[in-house]
Each structure stands twice: as structure tokens, then as C-alpha cells.
Amino acid sequence: MSTNPLLPILGAIAIALSLSAHANLSADGDVEVLSEAQLQEITATGNFPAGYCTWYADQMIRKNWSGTYAKKGTTWQGNASDWLANAKAKGLKTSSTPEKYAIAVFSGPAKEGHVAFVTGVDTKKKTYTITEMNWKGFNKVSTRTLSYGAGGIKGFIKKP
Secondary structure (H helix, E strand, O other): OOOOOOHHHHHHHHOOOOHHHHOOEOOOOOEOOOOHHHHHOOOOOOOOOOOOHHHHHHHHHHHHOOOHHHHHOOOOOOOHHHHHHHHHHOOOOEEOOOOOOOEEEEOOOOOOOEEEEEEEEEOOOOEEEEEEEOOOOOOOEEEEEEEOOOOOEEEEEOOO
16 A cells, blocks of 8 residues: 655645734744644645645634634635636626635635735725735635726625
8 A cells, every 4th residue: 555745745835724813923924834733733624735825814714704714714616717717607796806814815816816805905905915824835824905897806805
């Protein structure tokens, strides 16, 4: 019986949950990478592989949305680039304007796209702030403030 050499690595990644709640943010918004011992104390949940932007957005949905989403996270699957269409197909409303607690869907630097969680909107300045995973490196959470229409945004999945 052969074992996959990636299983220990994937297992360590899969036990990471809610990094932002378990690590301190540095001045530039990055989360310090947790030690393996810290990761083992955290229970894995999610509909996507831990450490990716989709996993992080799914975790933020669980924390900030209500009903079924608070219990189960997303009701759709797919690469980040597919999230806008897939969420819409599941009956969620989408928009070209950011709203607090929405999911920002980017065309992204890779064909898989990128998603982030909107934590604030300044309608006067026409900016919005997001938290995201993997923008500054695998398994890292960072924060950015963007202008409306900037950053290759495809649209926003609205909080139900």
C-alpha cells in the first residue's frame, strides 16, 4: 500500500481555520504564519482547500453571513473566477458596486481568478477595503483598500 507524500503537507494545511482570529496582524496587514503546533490546535472546516483565497472567503462567509451560510459556508463550488456566475446560479444577488460583507470577485493574475471579503466601504471616497488570502503569499491574509472600478474586479456577491 503506497501513501501519497503530499498527505502530511495537505493535512497540516487543512487544519488551518480562521487565521485572522488566531494570529496578530502586522502593520502592513499580513498575518504571521502559524507554527505547525498552532495549526494543529485549530479544527478544519470549509468547502475549499485551506490556505487559498476561496477557503478564506468561505470562512468569512461563515463568520459574517447568516442562516445556511453561517453553518455551511458557500453553496457553490469552482475556481474563484467562477464564483460570480456560480453564486448567481444559486440565487444570490450580484452587483458591480461593493457592499460591506460582500465577496469581491476578481479576474485575477491567474486563470483561476481571485476572491476577497469586503470589510468596509467609503462611498464618499469611492473606495472599499478587503481582506484576502494568497495575495501576498500562500496562506497569508492581507488587507487592501481599492478604488471603485480598480483591480480587475468582475463583480461582487452580495450578502443575502
